[in-house]
Amino acid sequence: MFQIISGKVAVNMIKDGASICIGGNLNLLEPETILYELEQSYKEKGSPSKLTVMFPVFLGSMEGRGIDYFAHEGFVKRLIGGSFASMLPNRKMNDLIFNNKVEAYNIPMGTFYNLLKNTGAGQPGLFTGVGLHTQADPHYNGGKLNEITKEDLVERKELDGQQWLYYKRLNVDVAIIRGTSVDEKGNISLEDEPTSQGIFATALAAKANGGIVIVQVRRKIKSGSVHPRLVMVPGRLVDYVVFDERDEDKISRHPKSVLGDIRQPVELKEVLPLDQRKVILRRIALELRKNNLVNLGFGIPANLPSVAVEEGILDNLVFSIEHGPIGGVPGWTGVFGVAMNPDLVLDSTSTFDLYAAGMLDVTCLGMGEVDKDGNVNNHKFKNIIAGTGGFNDIVYATPKIILAGTFSAGGLKTSIVDGKLVINQEGKYKKFNTSIEGITLNAAAARQKGQQIMYITERAVFVLGNQGVKLIETAPGIDVQSDIIEKLDFEIEIASDLKQMDERIFRPEPMGMRFSE
Template sequence: MFQIISGKEAIKKINKGDHVCIIGNLNLLEPETILYELEQSFLESGGPSDLTVMFPVFLGSMEGRGVDYFAHEGFVKRLIGGSFASMLPNRKMNELIFENKVEAYNLPMGSFYSLLKNTGAGQPGLFTGVGLHTQADPRYNGGRLNEVTKEEIVEVKELDGQEWLYYKRLKVDVAIIRGTSVDEKGNISLEDEPTSQGIFATALAAKNKGGIVIAQVRRKIISGSVHPRLVMVPGRLVDYVVIDERDEAQVSKHPKSVLGDVRQPIELKQTVPLDQRKVILRRIALELKKGDLVNLGFGIPANLPAVAVEEDILNDLVFSIEHGPIGGVPGWSGVFGVAMNPDMVLDSNSVFDLYTAGMLNITCLGMGEVDQYGNVNNHKFKNIIAGTGGFNEIVYSTPKIVLAGTFTAGGLKTSIVDGKLIIEKEGKHKKLNSTIEGITLNASVARQKHQQLMYITERAVFILGEKGLVLKEFAPGIDIKRDILDELDFEVEVAGDVKEMDSRIFRPERMGIQLV
């Protein structure tokens, strides 16, 4: 039978050296009260310490919250994460990783969720083709993020003449989850939450081998007062419940249209400014076809729905985010990972199954670094650890992959005058280089799968050719030699039919896109 206890009492259930798995995404389902009390306990008494902290998605919407609550030497021995603090490179936990003060692994997000599901179901682990010949592969880096991280947590196995990555089942001593309510039977429901983030699989993974589940909720309710489809974790899996004791204003609230309770009119109050980002978004939009199921990645591609609304093509497309929503308008409420007016909201496990089965028509993702062969590094470069997130699963079987980003980063300034792009100042960091720090997307593997890869920047469009990058388009006003070729530290093939990008992209009025 579950017990309702305080946050301080909950922390006493966690022991030195425990393996703790936390579910959430930024501030979505973030069990903030429990994490706060964990940090306070460590700072005041030095314990619990030497924890292994696991999280499929990075937690924390503000500096000092989420995973950063653990950013103290000795608090954590090992991190295993699907994604990390890409938005703020100075996040404290990332600093500990770079300084070799904590072991750190990066697993593909979908593989992480599947491994939790298999662990809970009593399976021996996970066999997957996702991540082969990328940083997840032990022959490359095996997900290790720094020099102090030595142990291999993934192996290459051969079954039926085919290679697979094999992850052993996880050890989960403590699962920390969050919901909206707990009823009198201990059932956890999500009536005020827009996604479920694999909380059932995580709770089951803990209970399968004698671990405990601590759930943070907002309220206690009478059994049966919430629709049974919104009850996600049965009470028999829940040991302790913490009612949120902190200021309710700190808890994210979502519009009813995000929760699926109402359908809200989508009104574009202000058009997206015509700048380098919009140029990229408009060029992406020209690759879409009527009826496409489109995945959107974090960064520039996340704003594609705004262009779709502006061009009145929203109803011709179905957008999808790996955190759950299919249909509707992702990011319209200002939160990545949720959508207004979704057609459905699946658990992340189901979304990744949909992706790896090849049901996406196209994905639009950001690009951190790209080399001359078309390989992409999105997980770790310079002073940023972003992690792979759902990238590996998203590109696994998708026939068309669009990588989007500016040509240079760190201070790039451009302007658009009379339909021409002007480079006023180059960024400090080149994103296209002869070598890159790691491989998140292996171009050779994509070529073998006959996947179509495009690399779209504000000034140039490349495709993946037989040997590497091929320049296919350039922006009006751009000198190919001066602004593209001379800015690269490698030779790139220029297509015989290279042409200017569509002039409509660089005009302030609507493009008038008609999807077919």
């Protein structure tokens, strides 16, 4: 039978050297009270210490919160994450990783969820092709993020003449998750939450390992007062329940249209300005077809729904985010990971199963850096650790992959004058290089699978050709030699029928997009 205890008492249940797995995504389902009390306990007593901290998705959207609660030397021995902090304010833990103060691994997000499922089901691990020939592959670096990280958590094995990655089971001593309510039987429901973030798989992995499950909730309710389909974790899996002690309810409320209780009219209150980002978004939109199921990644692609609304094509597309929502308008409330007016919301584990089955038509993802062969690095740079997130899982079986990003980074300034793109200031950092720091997308493997790869920037469109990156379009006003070729440190193939990007992209009025029947 579960016990209701305070956050301070709950963290006393966690021993030195324990392996904990935390559910949530940024501040969605973030068990803030428990994480805060863990840090307070370590600062006051030095315990628990030397933890292994696991998280399929990075936690924390405010300075010092989420995973950064653990950013103290000695508090954590090892991190195993699906994604990390790619930008401020949550960068303290990244500093420990770069300075070799903590072991750190990056496992693809969807693979992480499937590994939790298999661990909970008593399986020895997970066989998958996701991550093969990328940074997750032990023939590259096996997901290790720094020099002190030595143990192999993944192996490459051959089955029936085919190469696979074998991810070893996770030993979870403590699951820390969050829900909306706990009823009298200990059942955890999510009536006020927009996603479920694999909390059932996380809890089951702990119990299958003989561990404990600690759940933070907003309130206690009478059994049967919530629809049974909103109950996500059965009471048999729950050991301890902690009520929200830090007024998280005030900052984690979600509109009814995000929760699926009502459908709100989609009104474009502000048209995106015609800048380099909108140029990229419009060019992406021209690649979409009626009724496409389209996955959107973080960064520039996240604003694609705004272009769809402006062009009047939203009802002809189905957007999907790996955190669960399918349909509706992702990111409309300013929170990446949720959608207004979703048609359905799957658990993250099921969303990645859908992607692995090849059900996506297109994915639009951010683009970090690209090498001459067309390989992409999105997970780790000189001073940034973003992690692969769901990237590896999303691209694994998707036939069309669109990578979106500016041609250079770090101060790029452009303007659009009379329908032409003008480069006012080039960025300090090249994004197309002879070599890159690591491989998140392996171009040769994608080519072998017959996948179509596009690299869309504000000044040019490239595709993956037979030999590497191939230039197929340029923006009006761009000089191929001075604005593209001379900015590269490798030779590039140029299409014999090199085209100009659609001039409608560079005009202030809507493009007038229509899908043919």
